[in-house]
Amino acid sequence: MKDIAQVIEDTAARLLKLAATELPSEVKKTLLKSEKETKGSLGKSQLHAINENVRIAETEIKPMCQDTGLVAFFVKVGDKFPLKSEIKTALIAATKSATNAVPLRPNAVDMFKGNTKDNVGLRGYVPWFYFDLVEGDKCEIIAMPKGGGSSNVGKMKMVPPGKGIKGVKEFVVEATAAAGPLACPPYTVGVGVGGGEDMCMNLAKKALLRPLFEYHEDENIAQIEKELLEILNKLEIGAMGLGEGPSVLDVHMEFAARHPASLPVGVVISCWALRHAGATIDKEGNVEWHPL
Amino acid sequence: MEHHLTTPISPEDLRKVKIGDIVYLSGTVITARDEAHLKALEMYERGENPPVDFWGMGLFHCGPVMKQDEDGKWIVVAAGPTTSARMEIFQDEFIKTFHPGIIIGKGGMGARTTKACQEKTCIYGYFTGGAALLAANRIKEVKDVFWLEELGMPECLWLFDVENFGPLTITIDAHGGNLTEESKKNIEAKKLEILKEL
Numbered sequence A: 001m002k003d004i005a006q007v008i009e010d011t012a013a014r015l016l017k018l019a020a021t022e023l024p025s026e027v028k029k030t031l032l033k034s035e036k037e038t039k040g041s042l043g044k045s046q047l048h049a050i051n052e053n054v055r056i057a058e059t060e061i062k063p064m065c066q067d068t069g070l071v072a073f074f075v076k077v078g079d080k081f082p083l084k085s086e087i088k089t090a091l092i093a094a095t096k097s098a099t100n101a102v103p104l105r106p107n108a109v110d111m112f113k114g115n116t117k118d119n120v121g122l123r124g125y126v127p128w129f130y131f132d133l134v135e136g137d138k139c140e141i142i143a144m145p146k147g148g149g150s151s152n153v154g155k156m157k158m159v160p161p162g163k164g165i166k167g168v169k170e171f172v173v174e175a176t177a178a179a180g181p182l183a184c185p186p187y188t189v190g191v192g193v194g195g196g197e198d199m200c201m202n203l204a205k206k207a208l209l210r211p212l213f214e215y216h217e218d219e220n221i222a223q224i225e226k227e228l229l230e231i232l233n234k235l236e237i238g239a240m241g242l243g244e245g246p247s248v249l250d251v252h253m254e255f256a257a258r259h260p261a262s263l264p265v266g267v268v269i270s271c272w273a274l275r276h277a278g279a280t281i282d283k284e285g286n287v288e289w290h291p292l
Numbered sequence B: 001m002e003h004h005l006t007t008p009i010s011p012e013d014l015r016k017v018k019i020g021d022i023v024y025l026s027g028t029v030i031t032a033r034d035e036a037h038l039k040a041l042e043m044y045e046r047g048e049n050p051p052v053d054f055w056g057m058g059l060f061h062c063g064p065v066m067k068q069d070e071d072g073k074w075i076v077v078a079a080g081p082t083t084s085a086r087m088e089i090f091q092d093e094f095i096k097t098f099h100p101g102i103i104i105g106k107g108g109m110g111a112r113t114t115k116a117c118q119e120k121t122c123i124y125g126y127f128t129g130g131a132a133l134l135a136a137n138r139i140k141e142v143k144d145v146f147w148l149e150e151l152g153m154p155e156c157l158w159l160f161d162v163e164n165f166g167p168l169t170i171t172i173d174a175h176g177g178n179l180t181e182e183s184k185k186n187i188e189a190k191k192l193e194i195l196k197e198l
Helices: A004-021 A025-037 A041-060 A085-101 A161-179 A199-207 A219-233 B011-015 B034-045 B084-098 B111-120 B132-137 B179-197
Strands: A072-078 A128-134 A139-143 A155-159 A187-195 A248-258 A263-270 A277-281 A287-289 B002-006 B022-031 B058-060 B065-068 B074-078 B102-105 B123-126 B139-146 B157-172
Touching: A004 A085, A004 A139, A004 A277, A025 A041, A025 A248, A041 B132, A041 B157, A072 A085, A155 A161, A161 A187, A161 A219, A161 A248, A161 A263, A161 B179, A187 A199, A187 A219, A199 A248, A199 A263, A219 A248, B002 B011, B022 B102, B022 B123, B034 B084, B058 B157, B074 B132, B074 B139, B084 B102, B084 B111, B102 B157, B111 B123, B111 B157, B132 B139, B157 B179
Parallel strands: A072 A128, A187 A248, B002 B022, B022 B058, B058 B102, B102 B123
Antiparallel strands: A072 A139, A139 A277, A155 A263, A187 A263, A277 A287, B022 B157, B065 B074, B123 B157, B139 B157
């Protein structure tokens, strides 16, 4: 019988390494296509540098960006999966070991005691966990490290409900325009609508995990996603904000029910390095790696 | 136009560079982010000098990933630029006090930095954001490190010996030009058009 806690720790550490060093295949493909299609030399050279860098990261197995992000895990735990709270302990241990092994930049800073040097916060909140309880006997883990520069341009607004979906679109346009050249475009934009002031941000981040060009199963939402993708590219932010090449690679949205009096909208923006990697562990400790 | 500059860069060479030009830098590059800027300026206010002379050097907005080999020698793993806008609040003061030659970062900087660059002959170059391995490959040697214990790996001062570090797209020149501000104005105009049509 395998030590399941150890399997979780080893798997999560490997996921952190994968996420830091290799982009999901559709992101890679889209960035290469963008380089080819960009006309201006300033934009083309930025995209060329990005693609060259991605290639080196993958072949030399090194982090593609020095900002290896604040670590977060999305975890779905099946009812019959043998471990529960020990999953958390194993993921924290994985974060520490990956910090040394990859290496990841120590990015967890305590406001009073400084950098913790191992990417684990002193107060139990970092790495951040999104836990979900599901049927079955497996445990799915997705590692999503997110850089500080692109997190800094995230925005939330309580839109007056009377403005409806138009108000949602306006805010997404405003938030992306405000990000401008600051957060390493071309961006992928995640939007969360509804829930409370916290839930919309949570959903916006989760929306970034859906593969590029896979639109929402609800046709109404898919249509808005496609419309926003077209509109946001008219902002002409361009690669690294120099006005040439794509501004946004894709837009994904998640909707929750909202309180009658509120219309919360969260916008979470990813830099070109849309990093995440996942795996599913069964109750015997066998690991199935999600294709990148 | 393309320029190959070596540190310490003379004001005369800096004045030849215009926005939109490409620079490749050789010589000394010193990393400094928010906390290192603050600490250096605070030292100067107290009448003390920071441990390095920034005059004519490359000032790199970067918090690298570093590791030490068995002999204790530092190796650069990844070293791309960080968002420069955070440094806008004290970059002008830093330029006037320490006279760096070229600031390297990403995302561009604002009016205060542009003015200080014009007054003190300094330029700002964009290294492709996130391209941390391309940057690391152009670093020949880690010459020194200061304030590591106090500020931590991303925030301390790393001294790099670089060769043909770039391409750096110049977005602020020593003549008051700012390419990112032009791009931002365009984004703002497009935004208003889009909102009107929604």
